[in-house]
Amino acid sequence: MKKILFFLLLTFQLVQSCTKVDENIYDRYSADDFYNSPTGSDVALASVYAQIAGNWGGVGYAGADNGWYDLNSMSSDEQVIPHRNTGDWQLDFVQLYKHEWLPTHLIVGNTWNWLYKSIFTANLAVEQLTNAKAETAKIAEARVLRAFFYYLLVDDFGNVPFYTENNITIENLPQKSRADVYNFIVTELSDNVEKLSADKGGQYYGRFNKWAGYALLAKVYLNAGVYTGTPKWAECLAACNKLTAGGFSLHPATANAASPLGNTYFDLFGDENPQDETILSIYTKTDIVGRNIFTIRSLLGPHFVALFNATGWNGTVTHENYVNRFDNNDIRKRQFISGAQPGGVNYSPTISSLDNPGAGREEGTRNMKFYPVGPLNGGGASNDFPIYRYADILLMKAECHVRLGDAASAKPFVDQVRTRAGLPGLAADPTLDDIYNERGFELTWEGHRRQDMIRFDKFLLAHDFKPASGAFRKLYPIPTFALDANKNLTQNPGY
Template identity: 65%
Template sequence: MKRILKLKKNILLASLALMAMAGCTNVDENVYDQYIEETFYGTEEGANAALAAVYSQVAGNWNGVGYAGADNGWYDLNCMTADEQVIPHRTTGDWQLDFARLYKHEWLPSDFILTNTWNWLYKSIYQANRAVGLLENANADPAKIAEAKVLRAFFYYMLIDDFGSVPFYTENGIPADQIPQASRTEVYDFIVSELTENIDLLSSTKGGEYYGRFNRWAGYALLAKVYLNAEVYTGTAHWQDCLAACDVISTGGFSLHPANTNAGSPLGNSYYELFGDMLPEDETILAMFSTVDIVSRNVYALRSLYGPHGQALFGYSGWNGTIVPSPFYESFADGDIRKKQFLVGDQGGGVNYTLEVGSLDNPGAAPMAGVRDVKFYPALPLNGGGASNDFPIYRYADILLMKAECNLRLGNASTAKPFVDQVRQRAGMAVLASDPSLMDIYNERGFELNWEAHRRQDMIRFGTFLNANQFRAASPDNHNVFPIPTDALDTNPNLQQNPGY
């Protein structure tokens, strides 16, 4: 009941924000407009309404809108270009070729998944700019203004991660064909400045009304991510700064969620509570809300399973889509509890998933070819359009592995080892026999964070993203960023396409 009430409150706040937006366009209501902007948004209710309009973009829904949950957007673009998942075209004629082309690094500037991602991020920035303006003009609580600015930095971070040099603006009203393009380094500097100036103004409250919102700890997690990839973005590493941000998070009382045998957990272990409904607050730093048909949806398990198998397990037909490429699946040790998420072989009822997949696109994969994944084992409410699993954006296991990586890159391998060992031991694995190598940390990040939208970024940072795989030759260097969409280039003559496209 608490969850339902919280979601209803968020929806109400988003509705108020949209109503206020509509009111501000009515030139016959000048006095009311002045009241709305200078008084209403200075109240807690008004400030929350402005922020809710931005957070609604994080959850999103269909048509490529949102951080994760549905399909054809940012999540698919960043996960299916890596090595951890792909949706093959099926020999039965199911599934478009777009996902296979992402995995084979054959994307084009005109691809709609790429365009969806671009449009979602700029719509989100528009909403964040609007929230910042409304809150500043109303002299709102500085913590609310800071939250809006951190959200804007979050979206710009995802933009430079995917596209490099991008259109940059912090005030709405500039015509789309006049927005200047800023270099990746310039936008990086803006992101760091916005975060370092604002995250300490955020609330340190964990959970409650701050579940699913940027509090101080989530702000530092975002800053750590930006610093972690600074060398990719700017050519200059910031490992010590990343480590310092992670150290702040470690003062926030977070810990690894227990991994115990538990018959009540969907995969027999309490570890998988991290990917269910209302994610545990001991480890979760920032979560994305999802309640099917209300706020977003989580399609990932349903999208993976063969139709009759989904019907047998969940009561709804699976979409027979996403598979786990065999080399990624085979990299997991048999004793690793994180391997429980994968389904391969005889599942009963005539369902038998084969390990190998002969083709992704021509003629495509057989109906039951490919390892399936139920990491996000559907949480109720559930229907044929998805489930209600919340999605982890940042969690403490990631922070521990970031601390390990930074220490190792700074020459402190022995200091790095305990952080890796904590994550391994929680998964039922032995500690490392010696100090970790970079490949040890890279592999552990893949085991722990798979399907959580970190893998492409990790592969680029560790230099593996362009490597050949079973379905493609090595990719050219320019593929470390995506092309700017054709629609954006057609709209704004100021934009320069990324090299090689």
């Protein structure tokens, strides 16, 4: 399955890098003829998908460091990279965790740049495919991709520069309200998701098909109250229910010595995300298409060498108070490791300091949810990354039912997720706190935590090493360089 998307991305790279493009392609086809062809339309889309795979310099949704994933994970309670008292690691991650970021923050700026580069690329694909009168589904896919990037943008930054055509200079980009951009996203998705293919896997592994489109629409509606002040729980529930026709189910969780961490549950985070549960993935092959650094970045060097004969970074940890919320019978707790490990390493769950003087070399619980698969090296592994999966959808449905005053209807959805994890169903109908907690147990390290904490009014609260935050921290600042380049922009309050 993965080979097809890889072929599309490789085709895009070859076209981009060819030194005789005019001779090989454009002397035979006009631009419209090319982008109307199956190969040309796939190249246009592959250029957009290439922005999603994680790589260096803060590029991508998830997979490498200093980008969107870190911005939306390190600012939550689920993970942090402490400065080490050995002098290792920059302070940017601790600043995110403690809510001390400024408009000049590296990862804030990287995320802004990545999202606007992605929107520019999506605008170009929409233009190319529309002008060429390409297949309706291909044009719809480009528009849905653009809506995806705008959704990530307003989620992080609120009122943002907005454009759908690339014939405008940076200094003239207008700033639109969060509500206006939200309305654009909803309209684009409502108009285009049904035009997407209903096919799963194969050439649609890692691409927006109809089911991934509805998952995105559901996410947008789920957070509508945050974006506009008007909740859309019924609309979110309706979008989730559309996925029923997609035939998704929870991937089995059974004991299996051949599976990472001893259970087939962790197949969900391996080389190829199982299609029974996974709705949208990032395809990864280290040093070719993206990379997945999450376990490599967590484990200490000698430990990683002993397991995989490559170098670990001794970076990301999870606070013991977060880990201790998990029931000991919960198979999902196996992702966290502490104590004696191969390579003569002994991880202490207790973290003494994050930044002054910093944590000790072996302090902090480590995470192996993305148990590295090959090809791998000290720069990353080849685990695919699930952007949306069915367990998330079940918990979204449960949340909508509770918020609509029907907790009894929510219970079966929460219990499905808990039972799969080896736990009993809830003793009573779920509360919002039950759902919030279950989302933390199920979706840890998958990029959802900041958004969930904001929606459940937990983001500003004090927790381990972090004091209470001002309300303005629910949004990141517009980077200083963006304000300097466009005098039309107004900075978010508090910065």
